Amino acid sequence: MDKKIISTIYDFCLEEDYDSTLLATLNLLKNSSAREALEGDSFTFLSSMIPLVEDNSIKARIIETIVESSNYVSNDTKLLDEYIRLVSLGEVVLSEAVRCFGAFSVSGITMNEIFTKLAESPDKELAIEILVLMGNRDWGDLPSHLESFANEVKTLQRLSYRSGVISTFLLIVHPLCSKYAHIGELSIGYPSSEVAVNDWAWVTPESTKYxxxxKIVSQKEANILVELGRLIRSDKNLDEADMAKLYTRFFEGKNPFDVMYTLPE
Structure with a gap:
């Protein structure tokens, strides 16, 4: 099936007005089991199509199709360089970029190379956002001029993790957040407090060690998170009084968003 699709891609590349149909064909290949059947010749052929395509978003989709195939293995950074160029031009959806860079990291390209090339790309803010969402902190030895950039990424990774934990806590213990989560515009990560409760991971002191x-949370905050976890696991119905006490102790009268986005000392 993959050979038929690739043949179709080639045919479209020879036509003048092929963009929409070619993109649909690439989506079919990228999101089907046929992608897992791709191998050496297919990768070479798809790579050769990139210079023939004018639309940058389609170039990016070809690279994603290649790299995200489980059979693709290469330490050649040419595709990575081209993909970073396309990302910097704004031609790639952020979530797709994060997934593709993750695929690069298991296909033979080191995280050191990915980090360094992203850090030296024109769009520093976008590079930081991608690296934060990737979550990886093991970048190997970095050149000294990138130390400040690396520290910024690490700080924002901690803030991202912290905001996820505290927003989930807020969803559970704040009655209005819990009541209106299904219609609210805030992105908390869970569709309802019930789902958040079922997924609550902090039940013992050991669970907060990471x-x-x-220094994502303070010891006081960790203790309260564990206390909530124990209440959840006790099969006791979480009443408003319990939730109000936890909320008050955690935020101490401060704006929840100020607390959420302020790392402990």
Whole structure:
């Protein structure tokens, strides 16, 4: 099936007005089991199509199709360089970029190379956003001029993690957040407090060790998160009084968003 699709891609590249149909064909290949059947010759052929395509978003989709195939293995950075160029031009959806860079990291390109090339790309803010969402902190030895950039990424990774934890806590303990989560515009990560409760991971002191070691939460905050976890696991119905006490102790009268986006000392 993959050979038929690739043949179709080639035919479209020879036509003048092929963009929409070619993109649909690439989406079919990228999101089907046929992608897993791609191998050496297919990768070479798809790579050769990139210079023939004028639309940058389609170039990016070809690269994603290649790199995200489980059979693709290469330490050649040519595709990575081209993909970063396209990302910097705004031709790639952020979530797709994060997934593709993750695929690069398991196909033979090191995180050191990915980090360095992103850090030196024109759009620094976008590079930071991608690296934060990737979540990886093991970048190997970096040149000294990138130390400040790396520290900024690490800080924002901690803030991202912290905001996710506290927004989930808020969803559970704040009655209005819980009541209106399904219609609210805030992106909390869970469609309802019930789902958040079922997925609550902090039940023992050991479960908060990762966050404490990285100074994502304070010891006081970690204790309250664990207390909520124990209430959840006790099969006791979480009443408003319990939730109000946890909320008050956690935020201490401060604006929840100020707390959410302020790392502990």
């Amino acid at each position: 966050m404490l070691d990285r």
